[in-house]
Amino acid sequence: MSDGTDEAGALVQRVRSSALAVALLVGMAGCTTSPAAAPSAEPSILRVGFGSATGSGSQSGLGQQLSLLSREGLVAFARDARPQPWLASSWTYSDDGLRLRVQLKPHVTFHNGHPVTADAIARALPKELALTLGKEVDAVQEIRAVSDLELEIVLKRRSTFLLEGLDALLAEPESGSGTGPFKEPAAHDSTELLANQEYYGGKPTIERIVMKPYSSVRSAWADMLRGQVDMLYEVGIDALDSLESATSVNVYLYQRNYANIVIFNLRSPALKPPEIRRQLNAAIDRNELIAQAVNGHARPATGPVWPGHWAFDESLPKLTYQPVPLARPLVLRCVFADSALERMALALQRQLLAVGVDLKLELVSPAAWYERVQNGDFDTAFGDFISGPTLVRPYLFWHSGGPYNWGQYSSAKVDGALDAVRMAANDTAYKAAVAEYHKAILDDPPAIFISWSERARAVSKRFDVPVEPGRDILKSMWQWRPVAETRVASRN
Numbered sequence: 001m002s003d004g005t006d007e008a009g010a011l012v013q014r015v016r017s018s019a020l021a022v023a024l025l026v027g028m029a030g031c032t033t034s035p036a037a038a039p040s041a042e043p044s045i046l047r048v049g050f051g052s053a054t055g056s057g058s059q060s061g062l063g064q065q066l067s068l069l070s071r072e073g074l075v076a077f078a079r080d081a082r083p084q085p086w087l088a089s090s091w092t093y094s095d096d097g098l099r100l101r102v103q104l105k106p107h108v109t110f111h112n113g114h115p116v117t118a119d120a121i122a123r124a125l126p127k128e129l130a131l132t133l134g135k136e137v138d139a140v141q142e143i144r145a146v147s148d149l150e151l152e153i154v155l156k157r158r159s160t161f162l163l164e165g166l167d168a169l170l171a172e173p174e175s176g177s178g179t180g181p182f183k184e185p186a187a188h189d190s191t192e193l194l195a196n197q198e199y200y201g202g203k204p205t206i207e208r209i210v211m212k213p214y215s216s217v218r219s220a221w222a223d224m225l226r227g228q229v230d231m232l233y234e235v236g237i238d239a240l241d242s243l244e245s246a247t248s249v250n251v252y253l254y255q256r257n258y259a260n261i262v263i264f265n266l267r268s269p270a271l272k273p274p275e276i277r278r279q280l281n282a283a284i285d286r287n288e289l290i291a292q293a294v295n296g297h298a299r300p301a302t303g304p305v306w307p308g309h310w311a312f313d314e315s316l317p318k319l320t321y322q323p324v325p326l327a328r329p330l331v332l333r334c335v336f337a338d339s340a341l342e343r344m345a346l347a348l349q350r351q352l353l354a355v356g357v358d359l360k361l362e363l364v365s366p367a368a369w370y371e372r373v374q375n376g377d378f379d380t381a382f383g384d385f386i387s388g389p390t391l392v393r394p395y396l397f398w399h400s401g402g403p404y405n406w407g408q409y410s411s412a413k414v415d416g417a418l419d420a421v422r423m424a425a426n427d428t429a430y431k432a433a434v435a436e437y438h439k440a441i442l443d444d445p446p447a448i449f450i451s452w453s454e455r456a457r458a459v460s461k462r463f464d465v466p467v468e469p470g471r472d473i474l475k476s477m478w479q480w481r482p483v484a485e486t487r488v489a490s491r492n
Contacts, residue, residue, distance in 0.1 A: 044482050046463070048211045049220030049229035051236075065233070069193055069209070069477065070111070071169035071178035074102060074121070079470045080310040081389035083163055087116065087170070087179060097158040097425060102151040102166075108200045110172045111183040118145035120172055125153075128168035134396045134403040136161050136422070158423045160430065164390040181478030182209060195478075204478040224249065224458060231463075235456035236340065237294050250465065252457050252473045255308075257388035259301055260344060262334065262448040263373070263381040265407045270330055271379065274444040281448050282322040283355040284348070290451055293344035298451035304398070304441045306388025307452065308470075311431040316438050319449060326356040335362045336382035337369035345382055348450070373406040381406065384453055391421050391434070398446050409446035416440075 050065070074088040083091075090103045108116040122143045130137045139162065142154040153162065171178045181204045182193035191211045195204040212229065214220040217236040223229045225246060235251065264271045271277060286300035299307065302318035336345055342363065349359040359380070364372065373381050385404075386393050396402045399418050400410040417440050420433035457473055459465050464483050466476045 044206050045208045045210060046206045046230050046477075046480070047228070048209060048231045048233055049214055049224055050211050050233045051214040051217035051220035065474075066184070066193060066211070067169055067178075068474065069182045070180040070184060071171055072180050073167040073169055074104075075163065075166045077164070077167060077389050079308045079389060081306065081308070081391075082310055083166075086167075087121075088166070091163070098155045100153045100155070100162060101146070102153070104149040104151065105200065106149060108179055109198055110175070110177040110179055111196060112172070112175050112177040113198070114172060114175075114177070116179055117148050118151040119148075121145075121151055121170065123173045124170045125168075127173075128170060129162075129165055132165040132168045133161060133392065135401065136165075136392075136395070158425070160424055161392045161395060161422050164392040199478065201478065205481045206477070209477075221458075224460070227460075230460045232458040235458050237297055237456075240295070240297070240456055248461055249458050250461055252459065252465070252467065253297070253454060254470060254472050255299060256453050256455050257306055257386060258384045258453050259387040260298070260341070260450040260453055261301075261383065261385055261387070262348070262450065263383075263407050264409070264445075264447055265376060265378050265380065266409055266446075267376050267407075268332075268379050270332075276326070276330075277445045278443075279324055279326060279355065280352065280357065281319050281442075281445050282324065283357070284319075284351055284448060284450060285321040285323075286319075286451060287321075289344065289347045289351065293347045294451075294454070297454040297456070299454070301449040301451050303438050304387070304394055304449060305391075305434060305438050309389060309391075309434070311427070311434040312438070313431070313435055316435055317442060319442065323351075323355050325354075329356040329358065331358045331360065332379040333360045333362060334380045334382055335364055335369060335372050335378045337364055337366045338384060339363060341382060341384065344450070348382075348448075376406070376408070380448075388452075391418070391437075394418075394437075395422070398441070407446060411440060411444045411446075413440035414444065414446075 073086050075083045075091070076086045078084055085105070087105060087108060088102045089105045092101050093099065094101075102118075104116060104118060104121065110116060110120075114120070122145050125143050126137075126140075129140065136159060139155050139157050139159040140153060141156045142152075144152055144154075146152050155162065169178070177183075179200075181196050181199045181201065183196050185192055185194055191213070193209040193211075195207045197203055211233075212220075214223075217232070217234060220229060220232055221235065224232050227248070240251065264277055266272055290296055290298045290300060303316070305312045334345065334349075336342075342361075345361050349361060352359050369381070369383075372378050385397070387397075395418050397404045398409060398411075398414055399405070400415055414437065417433055417437035421430060421437060424430035424433055455472075459473070462483055464481045465473055466479050467473060468476070
Protein backbone atom coordinates (compact mmCIF):
# COMPACT_ATOMS: atom_id res chain seq x y z
CA MET A 1 0.00 0.00 0.00
CA SER A 2 1.00 3.59 -0.27
CA ASP A 3 3.03 5.15 2.46
CA GLY A 4 1.01 7.30 4.73
CA THR A 5 1.00 8.82 8.26
CA ASP A 6 -1.04 10.67 12.19
CA GLU A 7 -0.72 11.88 15.79
CA ALA A 8 1.25 14.88 16.90
CA GLY A 9 4.92 14.79 17.88
CA ALA A 10 7.28 17.30 19.41
CA LEU A 11 8.25 20.23 17.20
CA VAL A 12 11.84 21.40 17.50
CA GLN A 13 12.23 25.17 17.12
CA ARG A 14 14.07 26.44 14.15
CA VAL A 15 17.76 27.09 14.54
CA ARG A 16 19.18 29.87 12.42
CA SER A 17 22.73 30.84 11.65
CA SER A 18 24.22 33.66 13.69
CA ALA A 19 24.56 37.12 12.12
CA LEU A 20 27.01 37.37 9.26
CA ALA A 21 30.10 39.49 9.48
CA VAL A 22 29.99 42.30 6.91
CA ALA A 23 33.25 43.61 5.48
CA LEU A 24 33.17 47.12 4.08
CA LEU A 25 35.90 48.04 1.64
CA VAL A 26 37.50 51.36 2.66
CA GLY A 27 37.52 54.03 -0.05
CA MET A 28 34.80 52.46 -2.23
CA ALA A 29 31.60 54.43 -2.64
CA GLY A 30 28.13 53.06 -3.34
CA CYS A 31 26.78 49.52 -2.84
CA THR A 32 29.02 46.60 -1.89
CA THR A 33 28.25 42.95 -1.13
CA SER A 34 29.67 41.05 1.79
CA PRO A 35 31.51 37.76 1.38
CA ALA A 36 29.52 34.51 1.74
CA ALA A 37 28.44 33.61 5.24
CA ALA A 38 30.93 31.99 7.53
CA PRO A 39 29.93 28.49 8.62
CA SER A 40 27.63 28.50 11.65
CA ALA A 41 28.79 26.82 14.81
CA GLU A 42 25.22 25.74 15.54
CA PRO A 43 23.83 22.46 14.21
CA SER A 44 21.88 22.39 10.96
CA ILE A 45 18.35 21.14 11.54
CA LEU A 46 15.86 19.99 8.89
CA ARG A 47 12.24 20.10 10.07
CA VAL A 48 10.03 17.77 8.06
CA GLY A 49 6.24 18.06 8.00
CA PHE A 50 4.86 14.55 7.64
CA GLY A 51 1.20 14.89 6.68
CA SER A 52 -1.34 12.30 5.67
CA ALA A 53 -1.75 12.58 1.90
CA THR A 54 -2.99 9.01 1.69
CA GLY A 55 -5.55 9.21 4.45
CA SER A 56 -4.00 6.34 6.36
CA GLY A 57 -2.54 8.34 9.23
CA SER A 58 0.98 9.62 9.63
CA GLN A 59 2.38 7.52 12.43
CA SER A 60 2.10 4.28 10.45
CA GLY A 61 4.25 5.58 7.61
CA LEU A 62 6.65 7.56 9.76
CA GLY A 63 8.53 4.53 11.03
CA GLN A 64 8.97 3.27 7.48
CA GLN A 65 10.44 6.57 6.35
CA LEU A 66 12.82 6.72 9.31
CA SER A 67 14.03 3.25 8.29
CA LEU A 68 14.65 4.45 4.72
CA LEU A 69 17.06 7.09 6.07
CA SER A 70 18.77 4.92 8.66
CA ARG A 71 19.03 1.51 6.95
CA GLU A 72 20.44 0.32 3.64
CA GLY A 73 20.36 -2.74 1.40
CA LEU A 74 23.07 -4.68 -0.38
CA VAL A 75 21.92 -3.39 -3.77
CA ALA A 76 19.69 -0.61 -5.09
CA PHE A 77 17.80 -0.51 -8.36
CA ALA A 78 17.98 2.20 -10.98
CA ARG A 79 14.93 3.48 -12.83
CA ASP A 80 15.56 0.87 -15.53
CA ALA A 81 15.54 -1.91 -12.89
CA ARG A 82 19.27 -2.60 -13.24
CA PRO A 83 20.99 -3.36 -9.91
CA GLN A 84 23.51 -0.90 -8.51
CA PRO A 85 26.00 -1.28 -5.62
CA TRP A 86 24.92 -0.13 -2.18
CA LEU A 87 26.42 -1.98 0.81
CA ALA A 88 27.72 -4.46 -1.73
CA SER A 89 30.51 -3.36 -4.04
CA SER A 90 30.05 -6.22 -6.52
CA TRP A 91 28.44 -9.63 -7.02
CA THR A 92 28.83 -12.64 -9.32
CA TYR A 93 26.77 -15.73 -10.08
CA SER A 94 28.25 -19.15 -10.66
CA ASP A 95 27.83 -20.59 -14.16
CA ASP A 96 24.89 -22.74 -13.05
CA GLY A 97 23.21 -19.75 -11.37
CA LEU A 98 23.02 -21.55 -8.01
CA ARG A 99 25.64 -19.58 -6.10
CA LEU A 100 25.74 -15.82 -5.66
CA ARG A 101 28.95 -14.31 -4.29
CA VAL A 102 28.55 -10.80 -2.81
CA GLN A 103 31.54 -8.60 -2.02
CA LEU A 104 30.86 -5.98 0.68
CA LYS A 105 32.24 -2.47 0.72
CA PRO A 106 35.13 -2.10 3.17
CA HIS A 107 35.23 0.26 6.15
CA VAL A 108 31.45 0.34 6.68
CA THR A 109 30.15 0.33 10.26
CA PHE A 110 26.79 0.02 11.92
CA HIS A 111 25.61 3.02 13.92
CA ASN A 112 26.87 1.39 17.12
CA GLY A 113 30.40 1.30 15.71
CA HIS A 114 30.49 -2.43 14.95
CA PRO A 115 31.96 -3.28 11.54
CA VAL A 116 29.67 -4.50 8.79
CA THR A 117 30.90 -8.04 8.09
CA ALA A 118 29.70 -10.87 5.90
CA ASP A 119 28.82 -12.79 9.06
CA ALA A 120 26.56 -10.00 10.34
CA ILE A 121 24.84 -9.69 6.94
CA ALA A 122 24.42 -13.47 6.72
CA ARG A 123 22.56 -13.39 10.03
CA ALA A 124 20.41 -10.40 9.06
CA LEU A 125 19.39 -11.54 5.57
CA PRO A 126 17.07 -14.53 6.20
CA LYS A 127 14.41 -12.50 8.01
CA GLU A 128 14.47 -9.65 5.49
CA LEU A 129 14.47 -11.94 2.46
CA ALA A 130 11.42 -13.74 3.82
CA LEU A 131 9.57 -10.41 3.86
CA THR A 132 10.83 -9.36 0.43
CA LEU A 133 10.60 -12.64 -1.50
CA GLY A 134 7.59 -14.36 0.04
CA LYS A 135 7.51 -18.05 -0.84
CA GLU A 136 10.47 -17.59 -3.19
CA VAL A 137 12.70 -17.49 -0.10
CA ASP A 138 12.35 -21.29 -0.17
CA ALA A 139 14.82 -21.24 -3.07
CA VAL A 140 17.58 -20.20 -0.65
CA GLN A 141 19.48 -23.16 0.72
CA GLU A 142 22.23 -21.43 2.68
CA ILE A 143 23.66 -17.98 3.42
CA ARG A 144 27.19 -17.99 4.74
CA ALA A 145 30.25 -15.79 5.20
CA VAL A 146 33.20 -16.79 3.01
CA SER A 147 35.47 -14.14 4.51
CA ASP A 148 35.08 -10.92 6.48
CA LEU A 149 33.76 -9.08 3.43
CA GLU A 150 32.51 -11.85 1.15
CA LEU A 151 29.13 -13.52 1.38
CA GLU A 152 27.82 -16.56 -0.49
CA ILE A 153 24.16 -17.39 -1.03
CA VAL A 154 23.50 -20.94 -2.19
CA LEU A 155 20.27 -21.67 -4.05
CA LYS A 156 18.28 -24.86 -4.50
CA ARG A 157 17.12 -23.62 -7.90
CA ARG A 158 17.95 -20.69 -10.15
CA SER A 159 16.22 -17.44 -9.14
CA THR A 160 16.70 -13.98 -10.60
CA PHE A 161 14.40 -12.75 -7.83
CA LEU A 162 17.12 -13.35 -5.24
CA LEU A 163 19.17 -10.43 -6.53
CA GLU A 164 16.00 -8.35 -6.90
CA GLY A 165 15.29 -8.99 -3.23
CA LEU A 166 18.69 -7.78 -2.03
CA ASP A 167 17.42 -4.20 -1.76
CA ALA A 168 15.88 -5.23 1.57
CA LEU A 169 16.88 -2.76 4.31
CA LEU A 170 19.29 -4.36 6.78
CA ALA A 171 20.27 -3.88 10.41
CA GLU A 172 22.58 -5.66 12.83
CA PRO A 173 20.42 -8.51 14.19
CA GLU A 174 21.35 -8.11 17.85
CA SER A 175 21.08 -4.32 18.16
CA GLY A 176 18.83 -3.28 15.28
CA SER A 177 21.52 -0.75 14.34
CA GLY A 178 21.57 0.34 10.71
CA THR A 179 24.27 1.75 8.42
CA GLY A 180 22.53 4.75 6.83
CA PRO A 181 23.57 8.42 6.83
CA PHE A 182 21.19 9.14 9.72
CA LYS A 183 20.55 7.24 12.94
CA GLU A 184 18.10 7.20 15.81
CA PRO A 185 19.20 8.97 19.01
CA ALA A 186 20.12 6.85 22.02
CA ALA A 187 16.66 7.47 23.46
CA HIS A 188 15.13 6.07 20.22
CA ASP A 189 12.86 9.08 19.75
CA SER A 190 10.52 7.95 17.01
CA THR A 191 10.39 11.38 15.35
CA GLU A 192 14.09 12.32 15.23
CA LEU A 193 17.25 11.27 13.45
CA LEU A 194 20.83 12.39 13.98
CA ALA A 195 23.66 12.55 11.46
CA ASN A 196 25.82 9.44 11.31
CA GLN A 197 29.19 11.09 11.86
CA GLU A 198 31.02 7.96 10.63
CA TYR A 199 28.97 7.43 7.47
CA TYR A 200 31.15 5.78 4.83
CA GLY A 201 29.79 8.07 2.12
CA GLY A 202 30.78 11.19 4.05
CA LYS A 203 29.41 13.04 7.05
CA PRO A 204 25.97 14.56 6.33
CA THR A 205 25.78 18.34 6.46
CA ILE A 206 22.37 18.18 8.11
CA GLU A 207 23.04 17.24 11.71
CA ARG A 208 19.50 16.60 12.83
CA ILE A 209 16.19 15.69 11.19
CA VAL A 210 13.00 16.35 13.13
CA MET A 211 9.79 14.91 11.74
CA LYS A 212 6.51 16.44 12.85
CA PRO A 213 3.39 14.37 12.12
CA TYR A 214 0.30 16.27 10.97
CA SER A 215 -3.27 15.11 10.60
CA SER A 216 -3.26 16.21 6.95
CA VAL A 217 -0.95 17.47 4.24
CA ARG A 218 -2.87 20.74 4.18
CA SER A 219 -2.01 21.56 7.80
CA ALA A 220 1.67 20.67 7.23
CA TRP A 221 1.65 22.79 4.07
CA ALA A 222 0.23 25.78 5.98
CA ASP A 223 3.06 25.55 8.52
CA MET A 224 5.61 25.37 5.72
CA LEU A 225 4.30 28.56 4.16
CA ARG A 226 4.65 30.18 7.60
CA GLY A 227 8.30 29.12 7.71
CA GLN A 228 7.76 26.65 10.55
CA VAL A 229 8.65 23.58 8.45
CA ASP A 230 11.63 23.18 6.09
CA MET A 231 10.34 20.25 4.07
CA LEU A 232 6.93 18.87 3.23
CA TYR A 233 7.35 15.11 2.94
CA GLU A 234 4.46 14.78 0.53
CA VAL A 235 2.51 17.48 -1.28
CA GLY A 236 -1.15 16.85 -2.02
CA ILE A 237 -2.28 17.49 -5.59
CA ASP A 238 -4.63 20.26 -4.41
CA ALA A 239 -1.70 22.14 -2.82
CA LEU A 240 0.72 21.91 -5.75
CA ASP A 241 -0.29 25.14 -7.46
CA SER A 242 0.00 27.14 -4.25
CA LEU A 243 3.42 25.76 -3.39
CA GLU A 244 4.81 26.06 -6.91
CA SER A 245 4.06 29.78 -6.79
CA ALA A 246 5.63 30.23 -3.34
CA THR A 247 8.89 32.19 -3.58
CA SER A 248 10.49 30.47 -0.58
CA VAL A 249 9.87 26.86 -1.64
CA ASN A 250 11.07 24.48 -4.37
CA VAL A 251 8.76 21.65 -5.43
CA TYR A 252 10.27 18.37 -6.69
CA LEU A 253 8.19 15.87 -8.68
CA TYR A 254 9.12 12.30 -9.48
CA GLN A 255 7.46 9.22 -10.94
CA ARG A 256 6.87 6.54 -8.31
CA ASN A 257 7.07 2.80 -8.93
CA TYR A 258 3.63 2.47 -7.35
CA ALA A 259 0.63 1.61 -9.50
CA ASN A 260 -3.02 2.52 -8.97
CA ILE A 261 -4.75 -0.83 -9.39
CA VAL A 262 -8.23 -2.24 -8.88
CA ILE A 263 -7.83 -5.91 -7.89
CA PHE A 264 -10.50 -8.38 -9.01
CA ASN A 265 -11.78 -11.00 -6.59
CA LEU A 266 -12.11 -14.14 -8.69
CA ARG A 267 -14.38 -15.65 -6.04
CA SER A 268 -17.10 -13.46 -7.58
CA PRO A 269 -18.80 -15.47 -10.35
CA ALA A 270 -19.36 -12.34 -12.41
CA LEU A 271 -15.62 -11.68 -12.58
CA LYS A 272 -14.45 -15.17 -13.46
CA PRO A 273 -14.69 -14.81 -17.27
CA PRO A 274 -11.47 -13.23 -18.63
CA GLU A 275 -13.48 -11.42 -21.33
CA ILE A 276 -15.40 -9.50 -18.64
CA ARG A 277 -12.14 -8.40 -17.00
CA ARG A 278 -10.76 -7.38 -20.38
CA GLN A 279 -13.89 -5.30 -21.01
CA LEU A 280 -13.52 -3.55 -17.66
CA ASN A 281 -9.91 -2.62 -18.50
CA ALA A 282 -10.99 -1.38 -21.94
CA ALA A 283 -13.71 0.78 -20.35
CA ILE A 284 -11.12 3.05 -18.71
CA ASP A 285 -9.95 6.21 -20.45
CA ARG A 286 -6.73 6.50 -18.45
CA ASN A 287 -5.67 9.85 -19.85
CA GLU A 288 -8.99 11.47 -19.03
CA LEU A 289 -9.14 9.86 -15.61
CA ILE A 290 -5.64 11.12 -14.74
CA ALA A 291 -6.52 14.63 -15.97
CA GLN A 292 -9.71 14.73 -13.89
CA ALA A 293 -8.52 13.03 -10.71
CA VAL A 294 -4.90 14.13 -10.25
CA ASN A 295 -4.51 17.09 -12.62
CA GLY A 296 -2.29 15.06 -14.92
CA HIS A 297 0.17 14.00 -12.20
CA ALA A 298 0.42 10.31 -13.12
CA ARG A 299 1.41 8.12 -16.06
CA PRO A 300 -1.15 5.83 -17.73
CA ALA A 301 -0.55 2.13 -17.11
CA THR A 302 -0.49 0.29 -20.42
CA GLY A 303 0.15 -3.06 -18.73
CA PRO A 304 1.58 -4.66 -15.59
CA VAL A 305 5.31 -3.97 -16.19
CA TRP A 306 7.11 -0.87 -14.92
CA PRO A 307 7.39 1.21 -18.13
CA GLY A 308 11.04 2.11 -17.53
CA HIS A 309 12.16 -1.51 -17.12
CA TRP A 310 15.09 -2.36 -19.38
CA ALA A 311 13.31 -5.55 -20.50
CA PHE A 312 10.02 -3.87 -21.45
CA ASP A 313 9.41 -3.79 -25.19
CA GLU A 314 7.43 -0.72 -26.29
CA SER A 315 6.17 -2.61 -29.35
CA LEU A 316 4.12 -5.00 -27.18
CA PRO A 317 0.31 -4.68 -27.21
CA LYS A 318 -1.04 -2.23 -24.66
CA LEU A 319 -4.18 -1.58 -22.65
CA THR A 320 -6.30 0.86 -24.67
CA TYR A 321 -9.61 2.67 -24.27
CA GLN A 322 -12.20 0.73 -26.29
CA PRO A 323 -15.44 0.81 -24.25
CA VAL A 324 -18.11 -1.77 -25.03
CA PRO A 325 -21.29 -2.06 -22.91
CA LEU A 326 -21.53 -5.30 -20.97
CA ALA A 327 -24.17 -7.79 -22.04
CA ARG A 328 -25.51 -7.75 -18.47
CA PRO A 329 -25.18 -4.92 -15.93
CA LEU A 330 -22.89 -5.56 -12.96
CA VAL A 331 -22.91 -4.33 -9.38
CA LEU A 332 -19.47 -4.50 -7.78
CA ARG A 333 -18.29 -3.47 -4.31
CA CYS A 334 -15.01 -1.57 -4.35
CA VAL A 335 -13.17 -1.25 -1.05
CA PHE A 336 -10.35 1.29 -0.65
CA ALA A 337 -8.48 2.78 2.29
CA ASP A 338 -6.83 5.95 1.01
CA SER A 339 -8.94 9.11 1.06
CA ALA A 340 -6.45 10.69 -1.35
CA LEU A 341 -7.65 8.15 -3.95
CA GLU A 342 -11.28 9.19 -3.65
CA ARG A 343 -11.25 11.54 -6.64
CA MET A 344 -9.76 8.80 -8.79
CA ALA A 345 -12.26 6.28 -7.44
CA LEU A 346 -15.16 8.59 -8.35
CA ALA A 347 -13.78 9.12 -11.86
CA LEU A 348 -13.38 5.35 -12.21
CA GLN A 349 -16.95 4.89 -11.01
CA ARG A 350 -18.28 7.28 -13.69
CA GLN A 351 -16.36 5.60 -16.50
CA LEU A 352 -17.46 2.09 -15.53
CA LEU A 353 -21.09 3.21 -15.24
CA ALA A 354 -20.98 4.06 -18.95
CA VAL A 355 -20.51 0.35 -19.79
CA GLY A 356 -23.07 -0.94 -17.30
CA VAL A 357 -21.06 -1.37 -14.07
CA ASP A 358 -22.40 0.07 -10.83
CA LEU A 359 -19.27 0.41 -8.69
CA LYS A 360 -20.22 0.73 -5.01
CA LEU A 361 -17.35 2.61 -3.33
CA GLU A 362 -16.51 1.80 0.29
CA LEU A 363 -13.86 3.94 2.03
CA VAL A 364 -12.58 2.07 5.11
CA SER A 365 -9.63 2.23 7.49
CA PRO A 366 -6.35 0.59 6.42
CA ALA A 367 -6.83 -2.10 9.08
CA ALA A 368 -10.33 -2.85 7.80
CA TRP A 369 -9.05 -2.89 4.21
CA TYR A 370 -6.44 -5.55 4.98
CA GLU A 371 -8.94 -7.61 6.91
CA ARG A 372 -11.43 -7.44 4.05
CA VAL A 373 -8.98 -8.41 1.31
CA GLN A 374 -7.40 -11.18 3.36
CA ASN A 375 -10.84 -12.64 4.10
CA GLY A 376 -12.02 -12.27 0.50
CA ASP A 377 -14.79 -9.87 1.55
CA PHE A 378 -14.72 -7.70 -1.57
CA ASP A 379 -15.55 -7.72 -5.27
CA THR A 380 -12.79 -5.28 -6.16
CA ALA A 381 -10.07 -3.63 -4.04
CA PHE A 382 -8.56 -0.30 -5.06
CA GLY A 383 -5.12 0.82 -3.91
CA ASP A 384 -1.68 2.22 -4.68
CA PHE A 385 0.69 -0.75 -4.76
CA ILE A 386 4.45 -1.01 -5.25
CA SER A 387 4.80 -2.72 -8.62
CA GLY A 388 8.30 -1.89 -9.84
CA PRO A 389 10.88 -1.31 -10.92
CA THR A 390 11.70 -5.05 -10.67
CA LEU A 391 9.40 -8.02 -11.23
CA VAL A 392 9.64 -9.52 -7.76
CA ARG A 393 6.70 -7.48 -6.38
CA PRO A 394 4.31 -8.39 -9.24
CA TYR A 395 5.38 -12.00 -8.71
CA LEU A 396 4.08 -11.78 -5.13
CA PHE A 397 0.74 -10.38 -6.38
CA TRP A 398 -0.07 -12.38 -9.50
CA HIS A 399 1.64 -15.77 -9.23
CA SER A 400 -0.86 -18.32 -7.92
CA GLY A 401 -0.24 -18.80 -4.21
CA GLY A 402 1.54 -15.44 -3.91
CA PRO A 403 1.19 -13.80 -0.45
CA TYR A 404 -0.62 -10.76 -1.93
CA ASN A 405 -2.82 -12.72 -4.33
CA TRP A 406 -5.91 -11.65 -2.40
CA GLY A 407 -8.26 -12.18 -5.36
CA GLN A 408 -7.28 -15.86 -5.75
CA TYR A 409 -6.13 -15.20 -9.28
CA SER A 410 -4.66 -18.16 -11.13
CA SER A 411 -3.37 -18.35 -14.68
CA ALA A 412 -1.15 -21.11 -16.02
CA LYS A 413 0.27 -18.73 -18.65
CA VAL A 414 1.06 -16.00 -16.12
CA ASP A 415 2.60 -18.53 -13.71
CA GLY A 416 4.69 -19.98 -16.53
CA ALA A 417 5.88 -16.56 -17.70
CA LEU A 418 6.81 -15.43 -14.16
CA ASP A 419 8.61 -18.72 -13.58
CA ALA A 420 10.52 -18.13 -16.83
CA VAL A 421 11.49 -14.65 -15.57
CA ARG A 422 12.63 -16.20 -12.29
CA MET A 423 14.73 -18.88 -13.98
CA ALA A 424 16.14 -16.77 -16.84
CA ALA A 425 19.81 -17.56 -17.45
CA ASN A 426 20.57 -14.34 -19.37
CA ASP A 427 19.12 -11.02 -20.48
CA THR A 428 17.71 -12.46 -23.69
CA ALA A 429 15.72 -15.14 -21.85
CA TYR A 430 14.64 -12.61 -19.22
CA LYS A 431 13.33 -10.14 -21.80
CA ALA A 432 11.44 -12.86 -23.68
CA ALA A 433 9.81 -14.01 -20.43
CA VAL A 434 8.79 -10.44 -19.54
CA ALA A 435 7.08 -10.10 -22.92
CA GLU A 436 5.15 -13.34 -22.34
CA TYR A 437 4.14 -12.17 -18.86
CA HIS A 438 2.89 -8.83 -20.22
CA LYS A 439 0.81 -10.49 -22.95
CA ALA A 440 -0.59 -13.15 -20.58
CA ILE A 441 -1.76 -10.48 -18.12
CA LEU A 442 -3.47 -8.47 -20.86
CA ASP A 443 -5.25 -11.61 -22.07
CA ASP A 444 -6.37 -12.68 -18.58
CA PRO A 445 -6.15 -9.57 -16.36
CA PRO A 446 -6.21 -9.96 -12.55
CA ALA A 447 -6.96 -6.26 -12.09
CA ILE A 448 -7.71 -2.94 -13.75
CA PHE A 449 -4.31 -1.30 -14.28
CA ILE A 450 -4.89 2.46 -14.17
CA SER A 451 -1.76 4.55 -13.68
CA TRP A 452 1.71 4.94 -12.22
CA SER A 453 1.42 7.56 -9.51
CA GLU A 454 3.52 10.68 -9.09
CA ARG A 455 4.77 12.24 -5.87
CA ALA A 456 5.72 15.79 -5.03
CA ARG A 457 7.97 16.96 -2.22
CA ALA A 458 8.59 20.56 -1.20
CA VAL A 459 11.76 21.97 0.36
CA SER A 460 12.57 25.43 1.65
CA LYS A 461 15.00 27.35 -0.53
CA ARG A 462 17.20 27.60 2.56
CA PHE A 463 18.51 24.20 1.47
CA ASP A 464 20.51 23.29 -1.60
CA VAL A 465 19.10 19.96 -2.83
CA PRO A 466 21.04 17.83 -5.37
CA VAL A 467 18.61 16.59 -8.00
CA GLU A 468 18.99 13.58 -10.28
CA PRO A 469 16.36 13.21 -13.03
CA GLY A 470 13.68 10.70 -12.05
CA ARG A 471 15.17 10.09 -8.60
CA ASP A 472 13.49 10.79 -5.28
CA ILE A 473 15.28 13.63 -3.47
CA LEU A 474 15.11 11.62 -0.22
CA LYS A 475 17.94 9.49 -1.61
CA SER A 476 20.28 12.47 -1.54
CA MET A 477 19.16 13.99 1.78
CA TRP A 478 22.53 13.30 3.39
CA GLN A 479 24.07 15.59 0.75
CA TRP A 480 21.71 18.53 1.28
CA ARG A 481 23.34 21.76 2.43
CA PRO A 482 21.95 24.92 3.99
CA VAL A 483 22.32 27.76 1.52
CA ALA A 484 24.93 30.33 2.61
CA GLU A 485 23.23 33.64 3.29
CA THR A 486 24.58 36.94 2.07
CA ARG A 487 23.69 40.47 2.99
CA VAL A 488 23.96 43.70 1.07
CA ALA A 489 25.30 46.83 2.72
CA SER A 490 25.08 50.33 1.26
CA ARG A 491 27.09 53.46 1.72
CA ASN A 492 26.07 56.89 0.58
